[in-house]
Amino acid sequence: MSAPELTAYVTRDGAHRYPVDTPIWRCPETGAPVNLTEGEGLSRGDIDTTERSLWRYAAAIRVDKASRVPLGEGCTPLIPMALEGGNVRLKLESLMPSGSFKDRGMAVLVAYLKAHGISEVMLDSSGNAAGSLACYAGASGIKCTVLVPARTSAAKVAQMRAYGAVVELVEGTRQDVAAKALKLAEAGVFYASHNWQPFFIEGTKTLAYEIWEQSGFTVPDNIVIPVGYGSNLLGCRIGFDELKRRGEIDRVPRLFAAQPANVGALVRAFVANADTPVDFTPQPTIAEGVAAAKLVRTAECVAALRDTGGGAVAVAEEKILPAVRMLASKGALVEPSCALAATGYDQLVADGTISPDQDTVVVMTGNGLKSLDALME
Known part of the structure; x- marks a missing residue:
C-alpha cells in the first residue's frame, strides 16, 4: 500500500507553504513551526489487519512504509x-x-528522513525522545547525536549509548539544552526534533x-x-x-x-x-x-x-x-x-x-x- 498523497508543509497561519520533498523543521522565512496540510485519515475498512504495529494505519500515514524500519511499535495494551x-x-x-510513546513519532519521522536521504540527525530531549531517536536512527543506519540534561537518569543515558548514539550531557535547564540544539541546527546538523518536526x-x-x-x-x-x-x-x-x-x-x-x-x-x-x-x-x-x-x-x-x-x-x-x-x-x-x-x-x-x-x-x-x-x- 502506498502512502496517501501529501501536499505541503504549512505554517499555522497558512501564509507560507513548502514542498515536503525537502525536509525542513521550521519555516525558513519566519522561524515558525510548520505543520502538514490536513490529512484524509482512514475508515475502518482501510486498516491493514495483517499488520501488528501502527503501520496497520498506513492508509492514513503520509510516509511510504517501504522506508520504515519495523520494530513492532504500536498496538500497545x-x-x-x-x-x-x-x-x-x-x-x-x-x-x-x-x-516510551515517542516510538510512534520516531518510527514515522525516521522513515520519512530515510526516504529523503538524511544520513545524520540531532535532537535535544529530556530522555525518552533521545532514546527513541537513537533506537530508530541506529536501526536505520543514520548517525545520531542527542543532547540531554546532565541530570537525565543514568538508565536513559545508557540506553541511548547502547543504540549507538553520541550523547552530550548539558548542564542547566531543559530550555538550555534546547537552546544548544538550536545552535547546532543553525550550523547545519539536521534537527530531528520531536517538538518541531510535523x-x-x-x-x-x-x-x-x-x-x-x-x-x-x-x-x-x-x-x-x-x-x-x-x-x-x-x-x-x-x-x-x-x-x-x-x-x-x-x-x-x-x-x-x-x-x-x-x-x-x-x-x-x-x-x-x-x-x-x-x-x-x-x-x-x-x-x-x-x-x-x-x-x-x-x-x-x-x-x-x-x-x-x-x-x-x-x-x-x-x-x-x-x-x-x-x-x-x-x-x-x-x-x-x-x-x-x-x-x-x-x-x-x-x-x-x-x-x-x-x-x-x-x-x-x-x-x-x-x-x-x-x-x-
Missing part, C-alpha cells in the same frame, strides 16, 4: 484499572520498543486510531495525557479529527493535559488562554520527561484542550512518586512523568470536571525501568 477517582483504562505506551506528530496521531479500534470503533468520553511539549496531545487531536471528518465517529473525546505543578507551562497557558508561552520560573521535578518550560506549539496545544471541552491539571510534586508506587503495586511500572496523569485524573474527578461513571483513558507514556533510581530514593 489498553487495560482496565481502578484508581482512587474511579475505574479507567490505561493505555500502556510504556511497552513500546524503546520504552512528521513526528503524523506518527503520534496513530494513538487516536488505536484507542478507537481497541474501543470497538467508538471513542471514550475523556483522555488524560501527561504532557511536556504536547506531541501526544496534538496527535490525538489530529487523529480523532480525521476520524470525525471520515464519519467514523460523531465526536472527539475531551482531551486533558496533566503536568507537574513545578513545570506546568501548558497549564499556565491554558488558564491564561494564551497563544504564546507564559513566563514563570520552573522548579525541579521528578517528572523529568515532561519538564518543558517553554512550548513550541502553545497555541495548538491550548486549542486542542479548549476545542474538545477538555482542560489542564497541575499535580503537586509530593503526589508524583506515590502515584508511581501505586501503579506499580497494581502491575503497571511506569515512570514519574506519566504516573502523574493517574493523580491528575483523580483530581479531575474530585473537582467534578470528570465523572467517575464516564469512560476515561489515561495514557501511560514511559517505562518505569528507565527511572528506577527515583523509586530507590
Whole structure:
C-alpha cells in the first residue's frame, strides 16, 4: 500500500507553504513551526489487519512504509484499572520498543528522513525522545547525536549509548539544552526534533486510531495525557479529527493535559488562554520527561484542550512518586512523568470536571525501568 498523497508543509497561519520533498523543521522565512496540510485519515475498512504495529494505519500515514524500519511499535495494551477517582483504562505506551510513546513519532519521522536521504540527525530531549531517536536512527543506519540534561537518569543515558548514539550531557535547564540544539541546527546538523518536526506528530496521531479500534470503533468520553511539549496531545487531536471528518465517529473525546505543578507551562497557558508561552520560573521535578518550560506549539496545544471541552491539571510534586508506587503495586511500572496523569485524573474527578461513571483513558507514556533510581530514593 502506498502512502496517501501529501501536499505541503504549512505554517499555522497558512501564509507560507513548502514542498515536503525537502525536509525542513521550521519555516525558513519566519522561524515558525510548520505543520502538514490536513490529512484524509482512514475508515475502518482501510486498516491493514495483517499488520501488528501502527503501520496497520498506513492508509492514513503520509510516509511510504517501504522506508520504515519495523520494530513492532504500536498496538500497545489498553487495560482496565481502578484508581482512587474511579475505574479507567490505561493505555500502556510504556511497552513500546524503546520504552516510551515517542516510538510512534520516531518510527514515522525516521522513515520519512530515510526516504529523503538524511544520513545524520540531532535532537535535544529530556530522555525518552533521545532514546527513541537513537533506537530508530541506529536501526536505520543514520548517525545520531542527542543532547540531554546532565541530570537525565543514568538508565536513559545508557540506553541511548547502547543504540549507538553520541550523547552530550548539558548542564542547566531543559530550555538550555534546547537552546544548544538550536545552535547546532543553525550550523547545519539536521534537527530531528520531536517538538518541531510535523512528521513526528503524523506518527503520534496513530494513538487516536488505536484507542478507537481497541474501543470497538467508538471513542471514550475523556483522555488524560501527561504532557511536556504536547506531541501526544496534538496527535490525538489530529487523529480523532480525521476520524470525525471520515464519519467514523460523531465526536472527539475531551482531551486533558496533566503536568507537574513545578513545570506546568501548558497549564499556565491554558488558564491564561494564551497563544504564546507564559513566563514563570520552573522548579525541579521528578517528572523529568515532561519538564518543558517553554512550548513550541502553545497555541495548538491550548486549542486542542479548549476545542474538545477538555482542560489542564497541575499535580503537586509530593503526589508524583506515590502515584508511581501505586501503579506499580497494581502491575503497571511506569515512570514519574506519566504516573502523574493517574493523580491528575483523580483530581479531575474530585473537582467534578470528570465523572467517575464516564469512560476515561489515561495514557501511560514511559517505562518505569528507565527511572528506577527515583523509586530507590
